[in-house]
Amino acid sequence: MEDYAKELEASFRSIKEGDIITGTVIAVNEEEAVLDLQYYAQGIIKAEDMSGDPGFNILEDVKVGDEIEATVVKTDDGEGNIKLSKKEAVQVLAWDILKGYMAENKNIRVKISEIVKAGAVAFVEGIRGFIPASQLSLTYVEDLEPWLGRELEVRVITVDEEKNKLVLSAKVIEKERAVEDINHKISMLVPGSILEGVVESLMPYGAFVSLPDGLSGLVHISQISQKRIKKPSEVLTVGDKVKVKVLNTNDNKISLSIKAVEENSEADEMEAHQAAEYSSKEEATTSLGDLFKNLKF
16 A cells, blocks of 8 residues: 555656755666656666765765765656766755854864875865865975875865855864864873973063963063063073972963072071981980980989
């Protein structure tokens, strides 16, 4: 009864050339895929009409059970089948999908299929995308050839359907992950910790110090020295090794102090000196007591 209802429904459907319809793959071979369209005729998509991606392989990329949207090219291919093109449907639908990817900041897995001048090519949703060399990685890429065939995660950064322009970037994803890694390391720093670093740059308002694990922090001019200074260069030079105290890590920015380390050192020296004096007096008292104890009256 259910099958009869479907056949009846199919008989009333009207499929025209140019329509985009959905079917389920029921067979696939090297030349074509056969689709069940819930219609009196089956749909046929030739391998060359599946994708514009040169790396596409119909036997590997299309499986029985897959649902495919395709454009009706001919309502009768001469053998009673409906000729379809997924490639044409992709051209119509893909741009909206790509705009959605860009709006969502979605990460997409692609394979580089071609190396061109100043960049690489990868296909997304059947559309040819360009990855500029400057967007392949956080680090400078000089030789592009080793990237051919490599898989990587990218994000859509430009979509222009009118100009048929799609630009992708792996760099933006790497940059986000690098920032997350740095922020995690910063969160592990304990205020009050004493670290060793190197002065990497001097500014009118303070000095930036490179720290272990690729971190960097700022010593404000008021935290550089116990004496009042007008500019950091009065007491510091780029390349100086310094000990710094972590004051705080608010907003993932490391605030440091050289002055606090010096104050701590002075306090430690004073305590050590006082302890030494106390120890000396105690020894003197003990020695005098021992002396009187040994005297006979």
